[in-house]
Amino acid sequence: MDDLLDRPVTTLQGTATTLRELTGGGAALVVNVASRCGLTPQYAALEALHEEYRDRGFTVVGVPCNQFMGQEPGTAEEIAGFCSATYGVTFPMTEKVEVNGAGAHPLFQELTAVPDVDGQAGDVAWNFEKWVIGGHGQVVARFRPRTEPDAPEVRAAIESVLPR
Template sequence: MSDLLDVPVTTLQGEPATLRELTGGRPALVVNVASRCGLTPQYAALEALQEEYGSRGFTVVGVPCNQFMGQEPGTAEEIEEFCSATYGVTFPMTEKVEVNGEGAHPLFQRLTATPDLDGAAGDVQWNFEKWVLDGTGEVVARFRPQTVPDAPEVRAAIESVLPG
């Protein structure tokens, strides 16, 4: 699955990129995010992970999505302002995309094929679903939305893919 890193994405600022460019080919936590969700406070833990593990060759990648009860209605500028002002987000973010259905972004068509800890693959359940990728783009773990970013099992998955 290493070509997952070569999937084209567009940054929140509208620049074309690949997942490899956003992560620098480093291990990553890819998360579908939303600004007006009951789980939105997870942004604080995501930024804390970025701050804690960034210097060790890791990055969080946020992917806004408005498919769940319209909880990410903003423009790219509004999303960026909210994340920066409210949570001090420094990690890279993509443009708003669909994660489920016929219009699902190719990145999520691939990510949703990965089973979670209970062995269930398929559609993203809600905002703040998480995937841990190693530096080659292999998905090593998938966590459902209710699993907080700094849960022991998420930390263990991140630690398992960090360089040396």
């Protein structure tokens, strides 16, 4: 495996795949998500970004996680239903995983090694932390949870990995 896009993941529907297959080999915004968080309304902006940029080879990938105050307690079916009915989510979602600690998914073991804009690497701080990954699997930016998905700095990072 030569880059993050080749990392195995399982979809919310239980299908084994890779990030490359989920994204069609293009750029991605990987986000750990939760349905019962104060930041859950970010789903709307994530879906808008996915719609806006998908024709340029960009995909948002949601990764549910229940490690932060139990804010994603649902089953795969409940998570999918909530995201679709409440926010019209069409972007791919993985199975629920751990993002921190000894049980962290291998993808997040790598993502958390990447520093944010302040130079801080390490554990995911909370739900809705974001990583921009280019089409060759390189992480170009990490944004902490309170940074809105459509913030200028997130858009600039996305634009930097997309064809003109």
